[in-house]
Amino acid sequence: MIVQEGDLVLLYFSEDRHYIVKVTRGSTYSFNEGVIRAEDLLGRHYGEVLRTHIGVKFRVVRPSLLDVVYRKFERRTQVIYPKDAALIALKAGVGPGSRIVEAGTGSGCLTAVLAYLVRPSGVVYTYEVRREFIEVARRNLRMLGLEEYVVFKEADVREGIEEQNIDAVVLDLAEPWAVLHHAYKALRNGGVLACFLPTINQVERTVEEARRTGFIMVEAEELLERRYKVRRGETRPELRMVGHTGYLVFARKP
Numbered sequence: 001m002i003v004q005e006g007d008l009v010l011l012y013f014s015e016d017r018h019y020i021v022k023v024t025r026g027s028t029y030s031f032n033e034g035v036i037r038a039e040d041l042l043g044r045h046y047g048e049v050l051r052t053h054i055g056v057k058f059r060v061v062r063p064s065l066l067d068v069v070y071r072k073f074e075r076r077t078q079v080i081y082p083k084d085a086a087l088i089a090l091k092a093g094v095g096p097g098s099r100i101v102e103a104g105t106g107s108g109c110l111t112a113v114l115a116y117l118v119r120p121s122g123v124v125y126t127y128e129v130r131r132e133f134i135e136v137a138r139r140n141l142r143m144l145g146l147e148e149y150v151v152f153k154e155a156d157v158r159e160g161i162e163e164q165n166i167d168a169v170v171l172d173l174a175e176p177w178a179v180l181h182h183a184y185k186a187l188r189n190g191g192v193l194a195c196f197l198p199t200i201n202q203v204e205r206t207v208e209e210a211r212r213t214g215f216i217m218v219e220a221e222e223l224l225e226r227r228y229k230v231r232r233g234e235t236r237p238e239l240r241m242v243g244h245t246g247y248l249v250f251a252r253k254p
């Protein structure tokens with residue numbers, strides 16, 4: 001596999017120094033480790049070791065979805081972290097062909113994860129009230145070639161969800177309880193509601209409203225992720241961790 005015009009490439013110098021660049025003919029990329037030209041990368045094999053103009057070695061790596069979403073996307077809002085996005089996707093049963101409604105779009109991090117999973121025949125309808133965020137999310141999704149699996153809707157989801165027979169509704173906004181009756185209507189039987197909520201009082205209100213609306217199997221949970229520093233005889237958790245992202249509420253339409 002060789003580097004081609006338009007590719008996103010991860011330039012790996014060391015475990016804590018790597019950068020993602022878009023390879024565009026004529027471009028140069030400057031780092032503390034030296035300068036690299038797009039022409040140095042084009043046509044090279046992924047995995048190859050190259051050198052910057054001052055001789056510092058780096059490896060040409062194909063970035064993963066998460067590398068791009070969490071290290072290259074422009075962020076204009078709080079975003080959903082990979083640990084939460086992963087559970088949302090799995091519990092909501094998101095896969096090829098799924099039809100998902102999401103609100104709000106924000107920076108599009110979760111949208112990208114969902115769009116990646118619904119390919120090639122599914123679609124993500126994403127509602128966002130602020131046009132400037134739609135533009136940011138659209139640019140971000142385009143970077144990964146995922147824009148074609150997303151329908152961006154500039155609308156207040158509290159006013160209604162137009163789609164029907166939807167497999168999952170995913171809500172990341174301040175007042176999900178105001179949307180649950182629309183979500184219930186839009187979902188197919190057995191469809192999943194997933195809500196991301198930064199505070200515990202939002203959880204209580206959302207769960208109560210979900211039960212009142214007729215959802216079943218209503219669950220609230222939180223995921224804690226701890227990374228490890230691994231060295232023989234000295235392996236231990238990293239000293240710093242992300243202490244809190246948010247809570248998750250899941251429910252199903254019977």
Ligand SMILES: C[S@@+](CC[C@H](N)C(=O)[O-])C[C@H]1O[C@@H](n2cnc3c(N)ncnc32)[C@H](O)[C@@H]1O
Pocket residue numbers: 077078079080103104105106107108109110111127128129130133155156157158172173174
């Ligand atoms: C925390 S951000 C979403 C971040 C997104 N999940 C991500 O991973 O990038 C919440 C977004 O919801 C939007 N929003 C809030 N209320 C909304 C509503 N009623 N309808 C549509 N969008 C709404 C906000 O403008 C904001 O962009």
